[in-house]
Amino acid sequence: MKISIQNLQLKYGSFTAIENLNLDIEDGEALVLLGQSGCGKTSTMRCIAGLEEPTSGRIIIDDVVVFDSEKGINLPPNKRNVGMVFQSYAVWPHMTVAQNVAYSLKQKKLSKSEIDERVMEALTLVGLEPYADRGASLLSGGQMQRVALARSLVMRPSVLMLDEPLSNLDARLRDRLRVELREIQLQLGLTCVYVTHDQHEAFALADRIALLQGGRIVQMGAPQHMYEAPASASIAHFLGVSNIMDCTPESTAAGTTTARLADSGLTVQSAQQTGETGTSPKVCIRAEDLQITAAPAEHPNSWPGTVRVAGFQGNDIRYAIQLESGPELDALGGLKRGEQHKVGDRVWVTVNPREVQILPAEVLA
Amino acid sequence: MSLKTVATSRAETRPAPKPTPKDYRSARTVAGLRKNTPGLIVLLILGILIVLPLALVLLAAFSDSVPRPGSISLGGLTLSNLALLATPEALGALANSLMVGAGSAIIALLIGAFLAFVCARSDAPWRKFIFFIGMAPMFIPALVGALAWSLLCSPSAGYINIFLRDLGIDAAINIYSLPGLVFVLGIFYAPYAFLLLHSSLSMMNADLEEAATVHGAPLRTMLRTVTLPLALPAILGSAVLVFALTMENFPVAQVIGNPAGVDTLPTYIYRLMSATPAKSNQAASVAVILTVALMAVTLIQQRIINKRKFTTMTGKGNRPRQVPLRKMRWPFTILALAYFAVSVVLPMLALLAASMQATPFVSSMSQLLEANALSFAKLGEVLGSNDFQLALKNSVLVALIAAFAGTTLSFIASYIRYRTKSKVGRLIELVAMTPLAVPAIVMGIGLLWTWLLLPLPIYGTLAILAVACVAVFMPQGYRGVSASMLQMDQDLEDSAVMLGAGRTRSVLDVTLPLMRVGIMSSFLLFLMLSMRELSASIFLFTSNTRILSILVFDNFDNGQSQAAAAVSVLYCLVIGILAVIAQKVGGERKTKH
Numbered sequence: 032m033k034i035s036i037q038n039l040q041l042k043y044g045s046f047t048a049i050e051n052l053n054l055d056i057e058d059g060e061a062l063v064l065l066g067q068s069g070c071g072k073t074s075t076m077r078c079i080a081g082l083e084e085p086t087s088g089r090i091i092i093d094d095v096v097v098f099d100s101e102k103g104i105n106l107p108p109n110k111r112n113v114g115m116v117f118q119s120y121a122v123w124p125h126m127t128v129a130q131n132v133a134y135s136l137k138q139k140k141l142s143k144s145e146i147d148e149r150v151m152e153a154l155t156l157v158g159l160e161p162y163a164d165r166g167a168s169l170l171s172g173g174q175m176q177r178v179a180l181a182r183s184l185v186m187r188p189s190v191l192m193l194d195e196p197l198s199n200l201d202a203r204l205r206d207r208l209r210v211e212l213r214e215i216q217l218q219l220g221l222t223c224v225y226v227t228h229d230q231h232e233a234f235a236l237a238d239r240i241a242l243l244q245g246g247r248i249v250q251m252g253a254p255q256h257m258y259e260a261p262a263s264a265s266i267a268h269f270l271g272v273s274n275i276m277d278c279t280p281e282s283t284a285a286g287t288t289t290a291r292l293a294d295s296g297l298t299v300q301s302a303q304q305t306g307e308t309g310t311s312p313k314v315c316i317r318a319e320d321l322q323i324t325a326a327p328a329e330h331p332n333s334w335p336g337t338v339r340v341a342g343f344q345g346n347d348i349r350y351a352i353q354l355e356s357g358p359e360l361d362a363l364g365g366l367k368r369g370e371q372h373k374v375g376d377r378v379w380v381t382v383n384p385r386e387v388q389i390l391p392a393e394v395l396a
Numbered sequence: 397m398s399l400k401t402v403a404t405s406r407a408e409t410r411p412a413p414k415p416t417p418k419d420y421r422s423a424r425t426v427a428g429l430r431k432n433t434p435g436l437i438v439l440l441i442l443g444i445l446i447v448l449p450l451a452l453v454l455l456a457a458f459s460d461s462v463p464r465p466g467s468i469s470l471g472g473l474t475l476s477n478l479a480l481l482a483t484p485e486a487l488g489a490l491a492n493s494l495m496v497g498a499g500s501a502i503i504a505l506l507i508g509a510f511l512a513f514v515c516a517r518s519d520a521p522w523r524k525f526i527f528f529i530g531m532a533p534m535f536i537p538a539l540v541g542a543l544a545w546s547l548l549c550s551p552s553a554g555y556i557n558i559f560l561r562d563l564g565i566d567a568a569i570n571i572y573s574l575p576g577l578v579f580v581l582g583i584f585y586a587p588y589a590f591l592l593l594h595s596s597l598s599m600m601n602a603d604l605e606e607a608a609t610v611h612g613a614p615l616r617t618m619l620r621t622v623t624l625p626l627a628l629p630a631i632l633g634s635a636v637l638v639f640a641l642t643m644e645n646f647p648v649a650q651v652i653g654n655p656a657g658v659d660t661l662p663t664y665i666y667r668l669m670s671a672t673p674a675k676s677n678q679a680a681s682v683a684v685i686l687t688v689a690l691m692a693v694t695l696i697q698q699r700i701i702n703k704r705k706f707t708t709m710t711g712k713g714n715r716p717r718q719v720p721l722r723k724m725r726w727p728f729t730i731l732a733l734a735y736f737a738v739s740v741v742l743p744m745l746a747l748l749a750a751s752m753q754a755t756p757f758v759s760s761m762s763q764l765l766e767a768n769a770l771s772f773a774k775l776g777e778v779l780g781s782n783d784f785q786l787a788l789k790n791s792v793l794v795a796l797i798a799a800f801a802g803t804t805l806s807f808i809a810s811y812i813r814y815r816t817k818s819k820v821g822r823l824i825e826l827v828a829m830t831p832l833a834v835p836a837i838v839m840g841i842g843l844l845w846t847w848l849l850l851p852l853p854i855y856g857t858l859a860i861l862a863v864a865c866v867a868v869f870m871p872q873g874y875r876g877v878s879a880s881m882l883q884m885d886q887d888l889e890d891s892a893v894m895l896g897a898g899r900t901r902s903v904l905d906v907t908l909p910l911m912r913v914g915i916m917s918s919f920l921l922f923l924m925l926s927m928r929e930l931s932a933s934i935f936l937f938t939s940n941t942r943i944l945s946i947l948v949f950d951n952f953d954n955g956q957s958q959a960a961a962a963v964s965v966l967y968c969l970v971i972g973i974l975a976v977i978a979q980k981v982g983g984e985r986k987t988k989h
Contacts, residue, residue: 080894082890082893082894107893107898107899108890108893108894109893109894109895109896109897109898109899112896113894114894114895115890115891115894117887117890117891118887119885119887120887121885121887121888121890121891123888123891123892123906123910124910125909125910134892134895134897134905135895135896135897138895138896138897138901139896179891182891182895183894183895186895186896
């Protein structure tokens with residue numbers, strides 16, 4: 032169902048956790064609140080759930096005003112029909128799997144046969160039907176995650192919220208459940224709100240990402256858009272761009288930009304037009320966009336340097352390359368498609384001007 | 397802020413207005429008031445239980461009359477009670493209290509540290525039994541221990557002195573003396589030091605010690621440079637704890653000190669209160685001094701203990717290293733057994749002998765070995781007596797009520813403190829923990845005056861004794877429950893709310909069942925402590941509401957030491973049975989998890 036959050040603000044004493052947040056979530060949409068710890072993403076989720084009382088603002092779920100500070104409306108969490116999967120799963124160890132899942136249906140006082148039917152349906156959906164009568168304390172992390180999910184799905188919530196749903200799982204299981212979660216969400220046409228600090232998780236789960244910094248939404252958009260066009264250097268840094276350097280941009284006749292690095296005076300060409308770059312503009316280049324070759328390349332953005340560190344990572348090698356007339360760069364060299372270089376080798380580092388972004392340090396408030 | 401206060405007072409004076417968009421601010425304030433209501437109720441209850449008694453004692457200390465209905469006024473304020481504090485009697489009592497506290501803290505620490513080391517970190521034989529030795533004296537109420545030692549070592553009729561005389565040794569040990577008092581308190585409070593030090597030594601992170609060894613330190617150096625400094629907070633903390641507990645101890649000081657004319661502050665307060673006419677105001681001013689002293693000591697102790705947390709605790713389970721004792725293995729165990737003899741075996745034998753001997757006077761130990769010298773007649777007589785049966789019933793009833801009420805109150809108080817955003821949570825915690833720094837005897841006086849004053853007629857009933865136990869042991873109960881609440885993830889309860897259950901329903905379905913271990917332990921703790929309580933009850937009982945501890949004390953006070961001994965034996969038996977039940981319940985819970 033549709034969710035609308037208007038002018039939401041949450042303060043703890045003098046600390047502002049959420050600052051005037053406005054957000055509309057469409058029916059059937061998967062929205063990810065992405066940000067570092069302390070950015071207000073979990074607080075926002077808890078406000079929607081009703082576990083946290085906002086200082087001011089209004090929250091509407093499925094055309095029902097569940098919170099409105101001006102009218103003094105604050106519906107308790109159990110009246111909001113919102114499902115929530117906690118980061119710790121919060122599966123009750125003193126009940127069986129089936130009892131856990133049946134809990135919300137018992138609160139609704141459904142008939143026993145209907146409860147049994149819907150519990151089995153939910154357990155089948157998450158692939159746990161053989162475990163129905165097992166004590167919940169005997170489950171593995173991945174199974175607990177599924178119980179928590181089934182427990183929330185069975186109540187047919189207006190919106191399902193998941194707090195760092197994959198962070199407590201090991202890497203392999205995480206990859207599998209990420210796909211499963213997306214599949215279930217699409218299959219049921221469920222409105223979902225995820226909270227995560229992991230951009231890979233966000234990219235895989237989201238229809239749309241809302242990126243939070245300091246209690247505000249600083250950028251919102253589809254995952255791919257977010258990846259290709261971060262709004263600021265600090266967002267780029269958070270999304271994994273590793274080469275970020277201070278610079279002074281100058282427009283060229285061709286409508287492109289030449290950026291002079293603050294430390295070394297090296298010039299970098301960017302295909303981007305100089306726009307609003309704020310007070311301290313920065314050059315941002317992804318490690319995987321740097322090409323490393325043994326021979327010099329005829330290219331404006333090609334600089335000689337020396338390999339200082341080469342770290343084998345399986346698919347690729349992570350290099351630290353000290354430019355002769357510039358900074359040290361972080362570069363990723365694919366093993367299969369590119370050449371290999373050793374520590375001490377003299378190499379040329381090249382980057383396409385289209386991959387060079389010049390961004391303001393922070394999003395302008 | 398000021399705006400909010402204005403809004404609050406407005407909301408209080410008017411009937412709650414229907415919220416309209418215009419005055420949403422006052423609507424919010426009403427909601428805020430409703431949110432704080434449970435907290436305010438709990439605070440009120442704790443205030444009546446704990447703060448009001450203390451306030452009345454403080455008032456009486458600076459007044460010329462006792463607070464009683466109709467006469468409570470600030471008109472008779474005076475500082476003249478304080479003049480009493482400068483008398484030699486009062487100063488002597490203060491000096492004795494400090495000496496008793498310091499002396500017994502040293503003895504308890506030496507015994508506790510020795511047992512803890514042998515039990516936790518050495519290869520001495522019988523270590524499991526040594527752990528039992530370290531704990532066992534806890535199950536003997538200090539009053540009973542003192543009584544037993546007066547039977548053993550009173551100068552004329554003590555069994556040990558008779559035995560010495562039998563041997564022709566002309567040197568009597570007089571337990572009725574300051575050193576005797578220090579000795580008895582020291583041995584019966586050693587378990588507190590033992591338990592603290594044992595947990596510190598056995599939970600110490602073995603890696604820290606191994607790191608010292610890896611870096612070339614021999615065993616002795618490791619113990620000196622790593623183990624000892626890590627255990628230091630526990631050592632200091634337990635010493636100060638014993639100091640605080642013994643300084644405020646009333647029963648032992650009364651039983652051992654009184655015959656010798658040695659007054660400590662608690663016995664001095666008791667003497668002033670039971671003089672005719674009662675010198676209540678003077679008693680109150682001495683009580684204030686004792687309370688201030690105890691508060692200072694308790695603050696120091698809390699400081700030391702709180703530091704301990706991040707130094708030695710570890711979750712990883714490799715056991716710390718054992719120290720090989722070699723030739724000293726058996727001597728160390730024998731030393732531990734000697735403590736067991738002094739703290740448990742001899743006292744119990746003395747109590748049994750005293751309650752079973754046929755003649756009231758014993759002139760030689762051989763007399764006890766003659767035929768018919770010992771019989772169960774007296775024990776049976778006591779067991780069948782109305783006095784004993786009534787006291788037993790009263791004790792169990794008081795303990796059960798106190799345990800139930802105390803645990804419930806502790807749970808609600810902890811819940812408000814740690815699970816809600818109620819602004820009174822911190823204040824509730826402060827009040828709940830206050831009795832830790834208030835001597836039980838002072839609480840007793842304050843409670844007496846409080847319940848004479850309040851219109852609720854529970855004075856003279858068992859209810860007031862239960863109220864006293866809840867007030868005196870609130871810190872222990874609250875701490876137990878809140879520790880277990882803090883261990884439980886809040887999400888577990890919140891998820892029930894998210895799934896459609898109301899808050900109360902969620903607490904009943906999820907929080908209570910998951911906290912049953914902690915709640916049960918607190919219940920049993922309240923029960924055990926209430927069974928032993930004397931110092932506060934001594935001002936609150938009437939002839940119909942005597943409990944076991946009072947019965948022992950009364951009998952001893954009236955010179956009927958045989959009856960006192962007989963009741964003591966049965967008293968210990970009851971406590972022992974309760975302890976076994978507690979152990980059983982605890983054991984079952986452990987296997988379940």
